[in-house]
Amino acid sequence: MNVTIEDKDDALVAILEGRLDTAAAAETEKELSPLYNANGKNIVFDCKQLQYISSSGLRIFLGVLKSAKPKGSHVRIINLNDDLKNIFFMTGFNNLFEFV
Numbered sequence: 001m002n003v004t005i006e007d008k009d010d011a012l013v014a015i016l017e018g019r020l021d022t023a024a025a026a027e028t029e030k031e032l033s034p035l036y037n038a039n040g041k042n043i044v045f046d047c048k049q050l051q052y053i054s055s056s057g058l059r060i061f062l063g064v065l066k067s068a069k070p071k072g073s074h075v076r077i078i079n080l081n082d083d084l085k086n087i088f089f090m091t092g093f094n095n096l097f098e099f100v
Contacts, residue, residue, distance in 0.1 A: 001019060003017075003031040004017075019051050028057070043068055044078055045075070045077045047077060050080075058088075065097065076100050077097050
């Protein structure tokens with residue numbers, strides 16, 4: 001799993017590449033720690049290169065969302081492939097996040 005965070009205009013963009021499974025979750029959560037301190041900046045998860053997400057990965061997304069909302073940040077997910085989109089819909093996470 002590879003994570004890159006870019007500061008672009010009014011947003012922090014997290015580019016996720018690979019498989020966000022249970023084995024990668026702890027390290028990925030550490031790498032995404034700047035998102036927990038976005039302080040009003042919007043957060044974008046760019047999932048173009050994300051191949052898989054487990055329940056541990058979904059928990060990370062949810063943690064970022066719960067941290068961001070009270071600070072006035074919006075969390076958007078972009079470039080999600082159809083298989084991963086189905087996971088978000090099956091789990092009800094589609095109601096929590098903004099998809100572009």
